[in-house]
Amino acid sequence: MRMGILTGGGDCPGLNAVIRAVVRHGMKEHNSEVVGFLEGWRGPLQNMVMPLTLKSTDGLIQRGGTILRTSRIDPFDLDRGPDLIVESMKKNNLNGLIVVGGRETCSIALRMFKEHKLNVVCIPKTIDNDLSATDFTFGFDTAVNIVSEALDRLHTTAESHNRVLVCEVMGRHAGWLACYGGIAGGADFILVPEKAIALHDITEAIKKRHARGKDHSIIVVAEGARLEGDNASDNNVEGNHKLGGIGDRLAKLIETETGFETRAIVLGHIQRGGSPTAYDRVLATRFGVAAVDLVTEKKFGRMVALQNNRIVDVPLEEATGSMKTLDMELYKVASVFFG
Numbered sequence: 570m571r572m573g574i575l576t577g578g579g580d581c582p583g584l585n586a587v588i589r590a591v592v593r594h595g596m597k598e599h600n601s602e603v604v605g606f607l608e609g610w611r612g613p614l615q616n617m618v619m620p621l622t623l624k625s626t627d628g629l630i631q632r633g634g635t636i637l638r639t640s641r642i643d644p645f646d647l648d649r650g651p652d653l654i655v656e657s658m659k660k661n662n663l664n665g666l667i668v669v670g671g672r673e674t675c676s677i678a679l680r681m682f683k684e685h686k687l688n689v690v691c692i693p694k695t696i697d698n699d700l701s702a703t704d705f706t707f708g709f710d711t712a713v714n715i716v717s718e719a720l721d722r723l724h725t726t727a728e729s730h731n732r733v734l735v736c737e738v739m740g741r742h743a744g745w746l747a748c749y750g751g752i753a754g755g756a757d758f759i760l761v762p763e764k765a766i767a768l769h770d771i772t773e774a775i776k777k778r779h780a781r782g783k784d785h786s787i788i789v790v791a792e793g794a795r796l797e798g799d800n801a802s803d804n805n806v807e808g809n810h811k812l813g814g815i816g817d818r819l820a821k822l823i824e825t826e827t828g829f830e831t832r833a834i835v836l837g838h839i840q841r842g843g844s845p846t847a848y849d850r851v852l853a854t855r856f857g858v859a860a861v862d863l864v865t866e867k868k869f870g871r872m873v874a875l876q877n878n879r880i881v882d883v884p885l886e887e888a889t890g891s892m893k894t895l896d897m898e899l900y901k902v903a904s905v906f907f908g
């Protein structure tokens with residue numbers, strides 16, 4: 570048995586832990602050979618492969634990023650793209666391909682499975698946690714910890730200067746990271762893409778806080794969040810266009826409206842970099858082992874998932890059909906601390 574693996578879409582902590590688990594389990598348990606395709610779907614498109622061995626994947630569990638590198642390339646945008654992938658699978662004599670990705674990468678895998686009979690198994694990763702059919706994607710917990718630690722640091726400087734600090738975090742369509750990170754970091758208001766908020770509600774909450782003696786406030790805003798009735802904050806949130814800007818804009822509006830000195834901070838790619846948390850290392854490892862088992866059982870067109878703390882597998886349609894947006898019950902919990 571020979572299997573391939575690729576990592577696609579935005580990188581996230583835990584990708585190397587998955588690669589390590591796939592190689593270790595594939596080789597030791599199933600006597601399988603594993604090859605890595607480089608740079609997401611570009612790898613099979615251009616037949617860029619890298620043999621993976623126990624030695625080359627040793628010591629990877631704590632390493633951020635992906636040794637296979639990644640890209641957002643979509644083979645369906647290219648002439649003969651899908652055919653080139655099928656050819657590359659044949660050339661490398663592969664029985665199956667493990668695709669580690671978020672919604673876009675897994676949607677491509679589904680099309681390749683359905684339209685080109687590619688033997689794929691997916692593993693869900695993304696700091697956005699917006700893939701359906703899994704309670705969590707790996708990478709998310711690390712990003713939440715980074716946001717929470719950043720907010721701890723912002724608290725002390727905000728407090729020292731009597732400032733309002735607006736912290737913009739990633740999340741184009743889903744507010745999981747903003748909400749989890751905001752709750753953990755003690756945010757005084759959180760804005761998420763799922764719910765447009767009136768500027769007045771935010772400034773009132775800040776004023777209320779200040780009126781009861783708190784001279785600083787921390788606001789967390791997801792990059793895809795919008796202000797109610799404010800067209801300028803209706804960012805182009807389609808596809809993978811660059812977002813950003815809402816934090817800065819919101820900070821200016823808050824300062825004008827409240828008179829409190831306000832600054833904006835964009836956490837950006839820091840949220841995706843560095844070592845995975847222990848939780849993400851374990852989840853990535855569990856996913857990697859389960860994906861190898863699916864390939865050897867020839868259960869293709871499926872994604873491994875975490876449900877009620879058990880690893881299961883689900884049809885790719887279920888995972889990619891609709892986006893998993895924020896559970897608004899969680900937002901309600903967060904809002905207990907607004908104002």
Ligand code: F6P
Nearest residue numbers: 579671695696697739740741841
């Ligand atoms: O999909 C993960 C993610 O980090 C999003 O949260 C963010 O909006 C996007 O990727 C940024 O992508 P890029 O690094 O390509 O600009």
